Amino acid sequence: TPAGVNWLIMNNEKPYMDNENVRHAINCAIDRDSLITVALNGIGTTSYTQMPPNLPGVSEENIDQYDLEKAKEWLDQSGVDPSEIQFAILTYDDITKRAAEVIQANLKEIGIECTIESMDFATFLSKTSEGDFVAAISSYGMCDTISYLNGVYHSKSIGASNKTRLNDPQIDALIDQASKTIDKEEREALTMECAARSEEHTSELQSPQN
Numbered sequence: 001t002p003a004g005v006n007w008l009i010m011n012n013e014k015p016y017m018d019n020e021n022v023r024h025a026i027n028c029a030i031d032r033d034s035l036i037t038v039a040l041n042g043i044g045t046t047s048y049t050q051m052p053p054n055l056p057g058v059s060e061e062n063i064d065q066y067d068l069e070k071a072k073e074w075l076d077q078s079g080v081d082p083s084e085i086q087f088a089i090l091t092y093d094d095i096t097k098r099a100a101e102v103i104q105a106n107l108k109e110i111g112i113e114c115t116i117e118s119m120d121f122a123t124f125l126s127k128t129s130e131g132d133f134v135a136a137i138s139s140y141g142m143c144d145t146i147s148y149l150n151g152v153y154h155s156k157s158i159g160a161s162n163k164t165r166l167n168d169p170q171i172d173a174l175i176d177q178a179s180k181t182i183d184k185e186e187r188e189a190l191t192m193e194c195a196a197r198s199e200e201h202t203s204e205l206q207s208p209q210n
Helices: 020-029 032-039 068-078 094-108 121-130 145-152 169-179 184-201
Strands: 003-010 086-091 113-118 135-142 204-207
Touching (some): 020 094, 032 094, 086 121, 094 113, 094 135, 121 135, 135 145, 145 169, 145 184
Parallel strands (some): 086 113
Antiparallel strands (some): 003 135
16 A cells, blocks of 8 residues: 655754654654644544554554653753754645644744745755755655665665655664565564664654545
């Protein structure tokens, strides 16, 4: 089944976004149901996993849920004053702009201020591929788990479809091993381990599938 996902991508190389606890705080602060209502006109499936839940070999281990108090706890653990975290969310159409407006309001509740920067799609693609951004509302579609993992999480895809610029040798090794594993159960065990590891990183925030 094709997997289409919309998400808030966070550039893991930028200040504050390179702090895993800050990313967890942001993830816990976003109300996915509001995203469906406002951005997708009520049509969508709520998802909290880093990977699309309809792909085989996805794990719910280590997932964050919408929880403002937990978000504040993550911020406390980060050692960062939320008033210092200021960034722009890049968007390229009405849907991504509406999603950004929900996220902007949600983050304000935990003391993080962000702005919204709209642009044409070509400029958006250039900036997000080159890492010239802090956060952006993007999307990605792929028909199978291995292709999705290679495209979104493998370090070889930095500068292309790995827009969060996640670079984790352990994830790379799991993806490489899963890619050459023929046995279905062994492969899914590896992708589930990779998925659980991705939840620890929280390199992006998955929003509703449409």
